[in-house]
Amino acid sequence: MDSYDIVVIGGGPAGMAAAVAAREEGVEKILLIERDRELGGILQQCIHNGFGLHHFKEDLTGPEFSERYIRRMEELEIPCKLDTTVLEITAGREILYINAREGVTKISAGAIILAMGCRERSRGAVNIPGSRPAGVFTAGTAQRLINMEGYMVGRRIMMLGTGDIGLIMARRLTLEGAKVIAVLARKPYPGGLMRNVAQCLYDYDIPLMLRHTIVAIQGKDRVTGVLVADTDENSRPIPGSERLYECDTVILSVGLIPENELSLSAGVQLDPHTGGPVVDEFRQTSVAGIFACGNVVHVHDLVDFVVEESEIAGRGAAGFVLGRGEAEGAETSGTPIDLLPGEGLKYVVPQRMRGFNGEERLDLFLRVSRVYGRSAIEVRHDGDTVKRLKRLRMNPGEMERVRLNRSAIEKLTGSNLIVEAVEVDG
């Protein structure tokens, strides 16, 4: 059985950034495993721009962004197995994979970095009743068909959901000559970035219909129309408000789910709030030596933040296999402090804090569960506020970041840190 220092599962931006960071820390034997026939992951179908503004201070397209990491992977001579699917991983860090060249093969790793990304919620998962004709696509599937395969998916389109891929695809479909009748959001606010709402909907005069949803899909063979209803304060459809829109296509952008089937096969603990593994500040999961980063941990807004997190995981895993204390020692040293989402928060990552990563500061990533105007994020410990960050506006579509300094935290012991969003008057 071949063995590696670090095996990275997933060759999207998260996996590549983690592998690169681990190599830069001096780890020799790294292997990256990717399902697709090339590296880059979903970025390869994201042919629009807007990537890299934070990380590279440049405005890149998805393929350009990933190309930078592919080059870096080549420079650092990090081997990859493409067109290879991992079937199972174990808590003992054995990895079973399959490909056409080697068949079913088992390898072992000093550390594993999970970077499998996420998948889209489907029609079934959001329970849209009606008939089941062709012409219902998730936004990412439509994006692949259009941008990678070069085929259009429809002419008159109703879109449900305002995830970022959906917003991008509303524009893309319009540029390809389709008519996007409207983009519907169940909630009173859009789910994606305001930047995308402005650049993809407003600039192209695509109606955004907040507080609306599809209650039935019609059509026997191909979609012929949808029934759209208003929604109430609980985002549920209001009976009697239905009206019919004729269309041949429904695009769904109704959420992303971290893809953690492999994580579960190794017994990795998941956080019900994120759908991803519970991780500490090194992005180590509940299983020693298994790290995770990117959208498999929580769904990020920007690839820039994905690679930032993945560098943390890459360094964490490097520390673990090189025996540099922090990550490795963390298992035994002291009691970890749990970070819990309190009032107004959907989740907070990392969920666990061990030794502060040897760094002077620790960034918490979090999402609020509703729209806030003038507000603050507060980090509390035993009733004391250890950090307070004022915000003019927060919405669930935009990830928030809170930076903790070592000095404020390092003497805390025992009980959990609770992170909350609070309204601020005036």
Add this chain to the structure above:
Amino acid sequence: MSEVAIIGAGIIGTLIARELSRFKLEVALLESSNDVANGSTKANSGIIHAGYDAEPGSAKARFNVLGNPLFDRLCEQLDVRLNRIGSLVVAFSPSERRTVEQLYNRGIHNGVGDLQIIEREQLLSIEPNLDESAQCALLAPQAGIIDPWEIAVAAAENAADNGVEIRLNFPVQAIERDNGCYRITSPNGQIRAQQVINCAGVFADRIHQMVAPPTFTITPRKGQYFVLDKTAGALVNHVIFQCPTELGKGVLVTRSVHGNLLVGPDSVEIEDREDLATTQDRLEFVRRSAGKVSKNIPFSQVIRSFSGLRATPNTKDFIIEECGEAPGFIDVAGIESPGLTAAPAIAHYVRDLLSRTRGALEERGDFNPDRRPAIRFMDLPEQRKNELIRKDPRFGRIICRCESVTEGEIVDAIHRNVGATTLDGVKKRVRPGMGRCQGGFCGPQVLEILARELKKNPTEIVKNEVDSYILTGPTKCGGEKDRPEGIGSMVEQKAAYHG
């Protein structure tokens, strides 16, 4: 000229076709859709019933009890998965205990063996997720679960292997008598046959009326279901029925043969025989009703809902007889539940009906009862997997990650007899798209494989029926429209460029 034409390639038509393929008979199986098993067969509970439900003396009771034990051998020959997990009819109140006792007695009367009534303590020990109000249950160990379209597809394939002509896209528009035989017309051609077997499901009354005055009518009853992720499949260990009422058998909860959890159906009479829409209110009813069985059904893990139609006859029983007004025309109609269970026994009976008019059927010497085994790659031992990959590297490529389906299996499903030609056809046979992402990732790849293997343009590949197109054409600069001959895919070009 065929000797026998079978109209309808659902579970009944395919099993009759397969049974008749044992004999020296020219058999044609006609199907209006572009695939077999595309009607009620692909949307039902997939239960092999024990036989205690049906009215004693009815055709339903008779064929159910005869059909159940036939599945072991049939499934072995056709290489179809069958799991006799047993069924429980649970009484959730003292008054329902009487119903359980009645069903027990009815089962004895119908000739169902091995039935027993188990009490609360034992019941909850074998089904710990049942609602606490459970009192007792009728246990029928011979009840099982099966994939109804898998067996119909397998039967059609085996029938075709043994010489049955299968005509898809053959919606019957007219049947006329012509010199002692029948001339069957569809927009895609005509077929003449000496005998006709009407297995047209919800359309069986209309087919009947093409040759004779109405003697029965079919009113479809729609049933809606939820399919839950495989992580929920272990919630129950048996098929769990509620006590039947005058409204029917009620909502059941069961594992599927693939390990998903299936919850449903309701029962509503409808007029439109092609109405397969699910509705919010009925799904809500199913959800509430299933709540009586167990409080622990994780509805957050629903991956799909669907509905199917039962071909309910006004006679309240199966209609399996030669039509008095049309000699040689045999109705096999009104085959609602327990039709799947009854199907193999019905096929035997129809064979005997035919021989009554035709005289003894002569067996072919070369009938092969065994379908070429299905390739279920992930179920193979590791060594076998690697042998297969060495022989055909496409078994080393996973296309559907949720169900772990390889490219090799998909290609095999396309090139078998009665192979898949559509996205749903592939899904029905080897399951890509059946899992939790519902084809989000694998859909475009399956489409590409279909186009490649069938030598079609991707825009010609449909989801299910002929008009269920998926792609509307190339993008402004996309597709294959301006592609010079001999130029590989983007990936290949890039690989060549980068060396």
